Amino acid sequence: KLYSASKRLKAEEPKTHCALVETSLDVAGLVAKVASPFAGAIVTFSGTTRNSFQDKIVTHLEYSAYESMATKELHKVCAQTRERWPDVLHMAIEHKIGDSPVQDTSVVIAVSSAHRAAALEACHFAIDTLKARVPIWKKEAYLGRRNEAQWKANSEFLAQKPLP
Amino acid sequence: KLYSASKRLKAEEPKTHCALVETSLDVAGLVAKVASPFAGAIVTFSGTTRNSFQDKIVTHLEYSAYESMATKELHKVCAQTRERWPDVLHMAIEHKIGDSPVQDTSVVIAVSSAHRAAALEACHFAIDTLKARVPIWKKEAYLGRRNEAQWKANSEFLAQKPLP
Amino acid sequence: GKRTVTVKVLYFARSREVSGRALETWRLEEGATTKDLEEKLVHKYEGLKELTGVCAWAVNEEYVDDSQVLADGDEVAIIPPISGG
């Protein structure tokens, strides 16, 4: 008795999960969200808080957002990514809002696909696009220089204003 | 009182972890191994077992290795990656040996760097290089076709035999 | 008199610090664009000048360019350079 995959395995509907969260981000949780018996590859990108900027010691970042719009824009990032890499299966993005101390994770993107090239390239594109258009801001706070906390600006945004 | 990062923060020594394991792989564990206050980005690649190959339903993969050499070759993959992306901070690779059912993870690569381009590109290169030269084999087993289990062959190996 | 439109203006990040508020209602002449609104904002909050040319604009949670004509009831947001990720 032979088993034919084309008859027995229905393809899964692509799933997209986007959220802003105030708790710690969980890479393994996002990997679980994009895992699938149809996936051969899962790629994640995590953005983490570095301990220094130029000659200053960073204590933490403070993230804030235009929350309703940011959530919509995260979905647009996913839609744009899928347009370029139709072989992407599931996608999940979470971004932290609030304080992020050194080594904390502020954003996680997880992407799955049947073959690895799509997930690898799509994850790279997704973080680049997120940095260019999702209305989230961070203020960087420095040790011993409380009054010098600084609003950061992504070069991806400055290089080209986001399109509708 | 001002705090100067260049005086107070010593750079970390790059760490490399490579292992073949018989237990389930743990993405979060590998992320933890490459996390660092000096890192702004952590990228992971996970290879997972798909449920079908062509028209056949896959039940599981059986991984075996030339274990001593494979471990050395995993370290070479990391060394080659670091040569091309000197900004890579920490790297960790684990590959499963033994049975890997559908949706199970057979390999995880985690890479950290101060800025994201290095980690993203290095992770992509590392999995390509692993597939080209690390002596690990998988036999794919199919539902209802026990006698047709098949040794797979990576195109990256066939395209060019590994160099010393 | 001229017809007017009323819009809700949202301030975030640096623009919230400068204006000292998150939200404000503005009455504008009909036909006014985001560019016109920007002039009024800079007039009221001098510190916003530093964002001229570098900020973006959103209307009803969608990016627009600065010649967008504002309609009554619009939610308009000044988007200082973003830094998520």
Next chain:
Amino acid sequence: GKRTVTVKVLYFARSREVSGRALETWRLEEGATTKDLEEKLVHKYEGLKELTGVCAWAVNEEYVDDSQVLADGDEVAIIPPISGG
């Protein structure tokens, strides 16, 4: 008589299935290369023919090309097409 070298040959994956063993000791003429060893192996295990040209070779856990001269005590591995990842 001619001098000989003794090498340990390791079989993996498909080559292990065909030979029915993981490990074997071979005595070869001094100066023998991996190419020469391959000929002997194919003579003994006809099924290994399918791997000719597609397998790689490792000596003492390092890849070599098939003109590598084998030395006494070498650990030689026939590496069928790999499929890790």
